[in-house]
Amino acid sequence: MSDFTAQTLTETRTGDPEAGFGDYVALLKPRVMSLVVFTALVGLLVAPGGTSPMIGFTAILFIALGAGASGALNMWYDADIDAVMKRTARRPVPSGKVPAGEALTLGLWLSALSVVMLGLATNWVAAALLAFTIFFYAVVYSMWLKRATPWNIVIGGAAGAFPPVIGWAAVTGDVSLASILMFGLIFMWTPPHFWALALFMKSDYHKAKVPMLTVTHGRAETRRQILIYTVLLVPVALGLAFTPVAGPVYLSAAIILNAMFLKGALDIWRRDEVMAEADGYAVEKKVFKFSLLYLFLHFGALLADAIWRVI
């Protein structure tokens, strides 16, 4: 046996990081997909007219797949950043399990497949919105905004806000005030949600040289911006209550949840770094966790109202 063969075999047997199926699934960011599935499903279910369960299922499946495809494209492009950040270093591309080229190929093929299938299953308005969302997340956010401006989260948040609009369009074939307000709810929620995270994950963003607001404008300014965006979020969330898709459940939930979120944002704004360091960013972590619940319950309330109307 030649040295070359022996060496190759040893490498193969001891440390070859060949990807398993799960690594390709991880490329699609399944946790992000769950939020996409839920908000798109609500958009689809509250839309007037309704659709057959099979078509609805197919629409949600391919909206989720489109979101996954944009996640794969993001992982392909951001591999250098991901390798530096502790939170993302074990992702399939930076860890070396999946070659970057495969992530790109998977992302492009799944993008095309999801858009075409959504168009065939529902309508081309929904498909065009999905295509734009993938483009916005992969190109506008990942390739441009993320590395260019501290407002990356604000503008880039639009990509995450589109799923309920696509779900709605899959049924109605158009965009309405209610779907725009659902978009607005996620769009305005994204900055305080991510900035709360950035406050207690500071070293990661510093290391990766991502111009997060905490890095470029300081932590005090970030706290102020969290409060500003939360204040701006409230009228959007409450405004949705006065559209035909919402009802008493949503109105009640929105009043309580927005009061709580506003209080959390005020608490963050009132604190400084000394206070935050002292309790291990307890308030920031609490607000971040609550922000997840906030969005889930708003859309859950819309769903509850839709069920209420049917009963």
Place this chain on the structure above:
Amino acid sequence: MAETTRPLTETHEIHKRRFGRNVGTALCLLGFCAVVFGLTIAKVREGGLLEANDHVPRASVLPITEDSQ
């Protein structure tokens, strides 16, 4: 170098991973076929009394006239 003395027929972790990947891909393809099939059924049902053009005048698509009654 002790690793190299293993028999070549032995199934290695890498083969298990490849097998898992192949099974996963096969299941995805099967799932996709099932979705396309289900979607076709749903679309056909939704379409109601749609009839494809067979290039022959059919009674069901001709306008109703006194002669045809």
